[in-house]
Amino acid sequence: MKLYKELAEWWPLMSPHTEYEEEAYLFLKIIEHYHPAIKTALEFGSGGGSNAFYLKKHFSMTLTDLSLDMLKVSRELNPDCLHMQGDMRKIDVGTEFDLVFIHDAISYFTDKADLLAVMNNAKKHLKPEGLLFIMPDQYKETFEPRTSHGGIDKNGRGMRYLEWSYDSDPEDGVTETEYAYVMRDRDGRITHEHDSDKAGLFSMPEWEGLLAEAGFQAHFERVAFSKEPGTYFGIAATQLN
Numbered sequence: 001m002k003l004y005k006e007l008a009e010w011w012p013l014m015s016p017h018t019e020y021e022e023e024a025y026l027f028l029k030i031i032e033h034y035h036p037a038i039k040t041a042l043e044f045g046s047g048g049g050s051n052a053f054y055l056k057k058h059f060s061m062t063l064t065d066l067s068l069d070m071l072k073v074s075r076e077l078n079p080d081c082l083h084m085q086g087d088m089r090k091i092d093v094g095t096e097f098d099l100v101f102i103h104d105a106i107s108y109f110t111d112k113a114d115l116l117a118v119m120n121n122a123k124k125h126l127k128p129e130g131l132l133f134i135m136p137d138q139y140k141e142t143f144e145p146r147t148s149h150g151g152i153d154k155n156g157r158g159m160r161y162l163e164w165s166y167d168s169d170p171e172d173g174v175t176e177t178e179y180a181y182v183m184r185d186r187d188g189r190i191t192h193e194h195d196s197d198k199a200g201l202f203s204m205p206e207w208e209g210l211l212a213e214a215g216f217q218a219h220f221e222r223v224a225f226s227k228e229p230g231t232y233f234g235i236a237a238t239q240l241n
Ligand SMILES: C[S@@+](CC[C@H](N)C(=O)[O-])C[C@H]1O[C@@H](n2cnc3c(N)ncnc32)[C@H](O)[C@@H]1O
Pocket: 004, 020, 044, 045, 046, 047, 048, 049, 050, 051, 052, 064, 065, 066, 067, 070, 086, 087, 088, 089, 103, 104, 105, 108
């Protein structure tokens, strides 16, 4: 996606971290329910570091992402966190944590083998009592086509976007999303860009089966966002042994 590369500097205007405060709080409540004594956490696919901005107030966070441009954005927001570049399927941070957290970045995997590789890698980075918390955007059981928009003005620049998600083939386990971006720079210049993307659409039993294969017991927890009309579930994955 251009958004995570050449357009990454616009991320704070498209998706400002202040919009993540409620969700970070809701995730924290689930995390603390399954592991009340988290001291260290590792995030895979931490992007602009918006959830981390709130979660780091409760435990120390190491932030990892595939995109160097997104890590740069996150370093500005979270200069107190350690950042590392790497693919969540194989990054080796070299330490064990109380928590591995994966937010919406998990949705980019459309192949079960990739999801399993991520889960195995999360397990490798967890202490024996450690918790894996995954927050997929969607499940086969809950997916609904949706259109959303947003963006803000800040420091003389502005961005607006339109995001349109749909499922062109209900049999293939993949959904499609189109993004249209409009950006206004400080000198008033307007540019338009777009991205097209695919996301994996797996059922809850498929998630449960893959997590069991990686040595986890999945616990699905409903997350009720006040401004999102859809139905969302996070997965608190405890270790089988
Ligand atoms: C929507 S952003 C994440 C935003 C984040 N949840 C936050 O709180 O700011 C998705 C991120 O996933 C990252 N990503 C995609 N595939 C990845 C992979 N295989 N390994 C690590 N990061 C990945 C992208 O580079 C992007 O920064």
